[in-house]
Amino acid sequence: MLVEGTILRGPNFESVEGRVVVEDGTITAIEEESVSSSDIILPAFVNAHTHIGDSIAKEAGGGLSLEELVAPPDGLKHRLLRQTARSEKVEAMRRSVQFMQSTGTASFLEFREGGVEGVFALREAAEGLDIDPIILGRETIEAMEAADGFGASGANDDSFGEERRATKKAEKLFGIHAGEADPSDINPALDLSPEFLVHVVHPEPIHLDRIEDNGIPIVVCPRSNLVTGVGLPPIRKLLDRTTVALGTDNVMLNSPSMFREMEFTAKLTDLSAREVLRMATQNGARIAGLNCGVIESGRDGKLLVLDGDSDNLTGNRDVIRSVVRRAGASDVKDVLL
Incomplete structure (x- = not known):
């Protein structure tokens, strides 16, 4: 060709x-x-952080706080997911995967709710398409074993020690949200030696030093952070220390369009276009271990x-x-x- x-x-x-x-x-x-x-x-593109189960609830929950929207187990998204039939969730996810593929995304790293069944549902949604999801199961070790790794919520909610040990033994990816609303969960997250952190909106100097010293990549989601009102990540400071990739986060809040994420990031920061394009392609591929x-x-x-x-x-x-x-x-x- x-x-x-x-x-x-x-x-x-x-x-x-x-x-x-x-x-x-x-x-x-x-x-x-x-x-x-x-x-x-x-x-x-490689979309380095998604929650596409939220495809059943686009633009739901306007005006709610971050915790009210997405905090497990009873944030709005989790309640809506429990109330929705499996077939409807699969079809909604398939539509989002099709959109990502048609707009140039080769792969995405999905923090997949719903345990083992959630992993299987996404595999069904992506069946027959050319896009490759990297699925990080949540909630249970069994979900990790059925997936490509484990995607943890913030370390303030749970130590995740058992899940981290099991994921490491399985030689799979372990990613965790950190520093989204405040800096309190960044050190506990770093203590787990994850393959990558997500968000890191509020790092302090000690966190930046630890991220650099341990070579921990970061996935930032600027549009999501703006919508939820938590602030914007200091992308320049993070890039000076480590690999930084772009993700679109919850489909509830934003379309999974890397074009929109790149434009927003480029126009809201002092980053060069070349740096932003690298965050949307090779940096995400590096985190996911893709060629x-x-x-x-x-x-x-x-x-x-x-x-x-x-x-x-x-x-x-x-x-x-x-x-x-x-x-x-x-x-x-x-x-x-």
Whole structure:
């Protein structure tokens, strides 16, 4: 398979004209030469934090606090999930997965409620689609064993020591929410030596030092943090210390669109477009242990092709800024997964 256009090549997204050669799902060459296509070729996204079970309750609970919305076991989302038939939850999740795939997401890291049954329900929802969910079971060790790892809520609610030990023994991912509403649960979360933390809106100097010293990656969800009123993560400080990836968080609160997450992040911070694109692609892939997120030989051929001659993108003078700050679903020409 040959894909032609302007290629955002390598870890620094060097803009080159040419074609990407994909054989048996693997990138085998990037041929730099003049081509007639105006397409823009970039790595497909990795959405590093989602709760897509919330697809049954989009925009529910306006005006509620973070705890009232999502705190287990009786936050609004948990009550609604308990009241909803399994078939309805599966179909709602499938629609969200289809949306993510159609807008260029290759994989997503899902904190999956509902124990073992919740894991199976998401697998059913994604069946037959090309997108690869990385499922982190919640609530029980059995859910972790059925999934790709364990996704913990904040360490103030539970020590999660037993779950962490079991996950480590199984050699699976352990991720945990930390520092979303306040800094009190960041040290307890770091004590568990997780593979990654989610949110980290309120880190103090000691937390930043520990994150850097232990090489703990962070997933930030700026749109979600703004909606729930907890503040915005200090992304620049975090990036200076460790790997930082982007996630869209609860579908209840935000669409699982990496285009929207990138634009919001780029326009609300001093980060460069290149840094934001890296957070939406290769950094999430690194956390998940995936061989994608970068266009170079030997990587999985998971690509997003944008129409550079769309009404929205034609005339752009900086292709990376245009992808991050301007592009959207209507500019997607093809998604190759």
